[in-house]
Amino acid sequence: MATISRTTNERPNAEAIIARAAYYILDRCSSHAEFYPMVCEAFYDGVGSLAGREAANAVRRDGLAMLHKHFPTEKVLLLEEHVRLALKETLYHWSYRVGKEDLGLPHPFYVDHLIVIRIHFPYQVAMKAKMAERPGASRADFVDHAISALRNPRIVLNQASRAIRRPRSNSSYDPDQFHGSLTKPARSHGAHIDTWYGHSFDGINLWWSIDGVTVDNTVILYPDMFGRPMEYDNKSMYLASGQQVSEPHQVDLKPGQLLLFNPEMLHSTQVNVSDKTRVALTTRVNPHTPRFNDEAPFNFEHWHNSSDLERRRFKALDVFPAGRNRGAPSHDQRPKLAAHKTKRISVGHAVGDGPACLSSDLVAGSKVAIDFLDAKALLWRTAAGEVKAYTRLCPHVGVDLADGWHDGDVVHCPGHGLRFSWLDGASNCASFRLRAFSVEERDGNVFLARAAAGVDNAKASEMVKG
Numbered sequence: 001m002a003t004i005s006r007t008t009n010e011r012p013n014a015e016a017i018i019a020r021a022a023y024y025i026l027d028r029c030s031s032h033a034e035f036y037p038m039v040c041e042a043f044y045d046g047v048g049s050l051a052g053r054e055a056a057n058a059v060r061r062d063g064l065a066m067l068h069k070h071f072p073t074e075k076v077l078l079l080e081e082h083v084r085l086a087l088k089e090t091l092y093h094w095s096y097r098v099g100k101e102d103l104g105l106p107h108p109f110y111v112d113h114l115i116v117i118r119i120h121f122p123y124q125v126a127m128k129a130k131m132a133e134r135p136g137a138s139r140a141d142f143v144d145h146a147i148s149a150l151r152n153p154r155i156v157l158n159q160a161s162r163a164i165r166r167p168r169s170n171s172s173y174d175p176d177q178f179h180g181s182l183t184k185p186a187r188s189h190g191a192h193i194d195t196w197y198g199h200s201f202d203g204i205n206l207w208w209s210i211d212g213v214t215v216d217n218t219v220i221l222y223p224d225m226f227g228r229p230m231e232y233d234n235k236s237m238y239l240a241s242g243q244q245v246s247e248p249h250q251v252d253l254k255p256g257q258l259l260l261f262n263p264e265m266l267h268s269t270q271v272n273v274s275d276k277t278r279v280a281l282t283t284r285v286n287p288h289t290p291r292f293n294d295e296a297p298f299n300f301e302h303w304h305n306s307s308d309l310e311r312r313r314f315k316a317l318d319v320f321p322a323g324r325n326r327g328a329p330s331h332d333q334r335p336k337l338a339a340h341k342t343k344r345i346s347v348g349h350a351v352g353d354g355p356a357c358l359s360s361d362l363v364a365g366s367k368v369a370i371d372f373l374d375a376k377a378l379l380w381r382t383a384a385g386e387v388k389a390y391t392r393l394c395p396h397v398g399v400d401l402a403d404g405w406h407d408g409d410v411v412h413c414p415g416h417g418l419r420f421s422w423l424d425g426a427s428n429c430a431s432f433r434l435r436a437f438s439v440e441e442r443d444g445n446v447f448l449a450r451a452a453a454g455v456d457n458a459k460a461s462e463m464v465k466g
């Protein structure tokens with residue numbers, strides 16, 4: 001996996017981001033000194049309100065990356081909401097300033113009304129929480145929205161027309177079902193592009209690392225997937241199974257660094273396998289009139305105009321109804337990525353009832369994905385010629401490893417970036433390991449059998465699905 005840690009002093013080129021998926025890491029955005037301390041203070045204030053002054057002092061002393069040591073996982077969603085409400089106007093203005101000062105955008109450009117505060121505890125800490133308190137609807141949001149609607153009646157008209165419009169075709173979105181027993185604070189984002197979620201085409205994401213971002217919990221970008229046709233799964237809104245992904249790039253960000261990227265590039269976030277809390281926030285600017293995939297189950301139609309934000313008129317809101325602002329990506333399309341390093345074989349029997357494949361199917365450097373009637377397996381031949389075989393669905397939330405990028409040491413899960421060793425199925429997270437099949441090669445065929453207890457990594461088998 002490649003690591004991106006390049007920062008730049010050149011001014012980011014907005015059109016290159018949109019047309020060619022160029023991405024930039026700014027060491028400091030122009031307005032960093034003005035805004036970054038305010039953001040940190042909002043977190044400390046939230047910790048104080050929700051967990052007491054002692055916790056706030058401890059977080060201030062140890063840093064936000066140590067939040068999980070002093071703040072309960074159950075209240076993480078409440079803290080995110082506290083910070084969002086405290087900072088929303090500040091962050092609209094900050095986004096405008098990045099658009100103007102760092103990206104050099106001329107008026108008018110637009111800042112998305114949606115702001116996301118992202119706090120991710122280390123996975124094994126987050127998993128211990130049995131539940132997560134969810135914030136209720138915000139009265140402050142309601143009042144702000146009512147003022148915006150009074151100023152701009154098109155907001156009300158659009159809401160009324162959406163209420164009577166036919167249901168969107170894509171209505172089976174159900175992230176809770178997809179994530180199974182994972183509570184919200186323990187989840188990360190699977191591979192996706194933002195227009196699948198109803199975001200605008202040709203936007204620029206501002207992904208601001210506040211603290212605790214490391215290569216073991218960061219954003220993963222798939223630059224070589226940009227502009228290629230991809231299907232998404234209606235339930236999760238993540239990349240649908242059966243599509244090979246390109247080499248993942250982990251973005252290594254220090255506190256305060258800002259990643260600018262085109263969210264039509266496939267991207268995800270990693271399971272947090274670090275010992276730090278990852279604290280980040282994201283906003284979005286669009287250099288042109290926002291346009292949408294009207295087939296998405298919802299669309300983000302409310303935007304702040306740069307001229308209003310320049311004058312700090314935060315209650316002024318523009319609405320771009322998706323039905324009347326349909327679009328398509330403006331960048332060139334490329335062919336689908338060839339799955340040249342994964343051979344897929346389907347056999348009409350169960351594991352152990354016949355051969356899995358021919359020995360000659362296992363070509364050096366390539367993996368083989370086999371569908372049995374009762375299991376899915378992933379096979380690999382080591383440099384020494386030994387064949388390894390594992391269950392193929394990632395034990396995290398069941399994404400198919402056959403679609404993942406691999407090298408001679410590991411296969412990368414295209415879900416949330418866990419890496420599994422070819423040698424023993426262990427991953428970079430102690431909670432997850434692939435179950436091994438026992439393997440026999442005879443007469444030019446490869447046979448698999450379910451490994452008996454005590455064989456190879458069977459100790460971890462209770463944790464393994466698939």
Ligand code: FES
Nearest residue numbers: 394396413415416
């Ligand atoms: S890392 Fe999440 S499904 Fe594999």
Ligand SMILES: [Fe+2]
Nearest residue numbers: 193194263267
């Ligand atoms: Fe995204």
